[in-house]
Amino acid sequence: MNNLVLASSSAEAASLEAARTRLAEVAGTLGTLNGNLVAAAGNASAAELAQSDQGALVDFVEKELIPLSGALAGAFPEHGASTESRVLAKVATGHNERIVSAAKALEVQEAPVKMVNAGGRLLEAATAFIAEATELILPALAQNTAVSLADLLPKPAPAEAGAPGETQTPASGGCACGGHDEPGLAELDTRVIPHAIRHATIFGALEGLNTGKGILLVANHNPLPLLAQLEQRSPGKFEVSYVEDGPELWKLSMVRN
Known part of the structure; x- marks a missing residue:
């Protein structure tokens, strides 16, 4: 990760690191939620659990990830933008569209094996977005005096009943990080x-x-x-x-x- 970013102010530098930290947390949660889905789908008698984990993953993406990717997609000023800004705006928009599409594709699946495949594609889209947002998009915005990262990014979604860890009981304990x-x-x-x-x-x-x-x-x-x-x-x-x-x-x- 490139930590040597010349932000437009000390406040923007702090906001940049906070945004990077938030994206890292999102990545960790996505890995676990996807792992929950994979584990539940692998249990032949756990169709309802797979649907529950499918819903939890879609819900998290819709409430936390899509607002972030959407905010970055619309973050770059339209007037007087540099070539680099226009390119990054297009990249951010593409990531947002792929995440939205992948989330919708996962939401409509009914067979556990198709849920797993759709969840994997959603995780791939999210991972690509988080990597480029962390390394390219957020640093560019932090250097842009016309943008305030602190004001740009939506606040984290509040925890609700039925959120991961509260009321669900999945088939096994999941984190998609290894054996x-x-x-x-x-x-x-x-x-x-x-x-x-x-x-x-x-x-x-x-x-x-x-x-x-x-x-x-x-x-x-x-x-x-x-x-x-x-x-x-x-x-x-x-x-x-x-x-x-x-x-x-x-x-x-x-x-x-």
Whole structure:
């Protein structure tokens, strides 16, 4: 990730980092929600659960991701725009259109296998958008004196009853970040996540979990700062226990209460 961005002001620099962090959290949540869907669809007797996870993924995309991609698509000033701005505006618009289309395609699927395929295409579209928004679109906007990132981006969608982790009971515990090491826990290897967005990605992945489900966090150090931040932002929401306690590798079971 390029952290050396010359923003138009210190406030815009702070807003840029906040926006990048938010996108990292969104990416983590999307990975978990898609993993929930894949896990439920793989259970032949869990058609209703697959539909529930399908709805949770579509709902999150419509309430959190599409407002973000739509805001960036319309962010660049139309008058006096540079060639670069016009190109980025077109790129952002294309991403927004693909995400909207993929979400609609997922919403109408009825067969679990088709839900999984549509969910995968939605995740691909979202991942491409988040990568280019993080590296190209947001930095360009942060340098544009005619734009305020703090005012541009919509506020995060509030948590509601029925949101991930509140009332759903999926077939298995999902995070689409790796293989399984502990029964019912999908592995999230922090070593492959860029350091600048590591904590935000993990927090997003945890927020996508359903009650009683979790992830197996893998790290090359004891993640005490992460655990302190998690308890500060979500006190008592997750049960954490060490599966492996160093000295070269740490594995933590993190289950949502």
